[in-house]
Amino acid sequence: MNRIQKVKNVSDYCHYVGAVVHHPLICVINFAEVSPIRHSLNNYSIYGIFFHDEADIDLEYGRGIYDYKKGTVICVAPGQIGGKKDNGEWVNLTGWALLFHPDLLQGTPLEKSISDYSFFDYRVNEALHMTEEEHMVLVSLMQQIQAEIERKHDSLQNAILVNYIELVLNFCRRFYNRQFLTRKLGNTDILIKFDSLLRDYFEQNRQASLGLPSVQYCADKLCMSPNYFGDLIKKTTGDTAGNYIRRHVIQRAKNALAAGTGIAQVAYGLGFEYSQHFSKMFKKETGITPSAYCKNLQKRE
Incomplete structure (x- = not known):
């Protein structure tokens, strides 16, 4: 079957896998208690955090196929599709899922801040791989949440x-x-590719048609989601990917100005639509205007 199952609320998923619904807006599923289950490809209108203790499944997730191994955490948000098409197979799984509806967060600080948890928008190849200790922490939390859900409802439960x-x-x-941090060597390799990508961008004159390079463009070329790419650059360099790009642009501008190129020509050559936009960025990054920078260069001669 190629049907995509719509998961509009937590009970939709619970009923599919045979789990008991204790709360209309949140559930914790211990897969060991409901297995075997059939695969399903789901269109989520809720949030979900999934991890299995033992699994070797090719899951469709976002824009790719993922070989779902032990210790892997996959997070889904409303509007996303994930899972595996129902092929009639029944599988035994052990592990956990935490599912919750956005309505549970209404009026809470988390309603506003949940968008800050950028891993909900990571691509499949950017999933979290837990250590044994981390795995135990999440299992303990799942058990505590499950116990709370099964308690009699009161005014403080939500x-x-x-x-x-x-x-x-x-x-x-x-x-x-x-x-x-543990993938720092690989992250350094990404920085090298990032620098090379920016150099090629200008050397191939892509700014003439595309304007300044964007984080989205760089992330796509490096086969990453913008969120994961931005988080990786921030953890590796201590600064945002956008600032990293701007520093590269300003360094190119300095080189061109030092070579005697006019300010307007530098601006348009770098992909700015208006020279005043270039001047504004230059001053913000360096503390002085391009014209003041040129005067300082002349004083040194």
């Missing part, structure tokens, strides 16, 4: 559940930070 969700998200962020 607030407590939202706090648990935020705790899970912050641990995922911490684990991603660890992953960025």
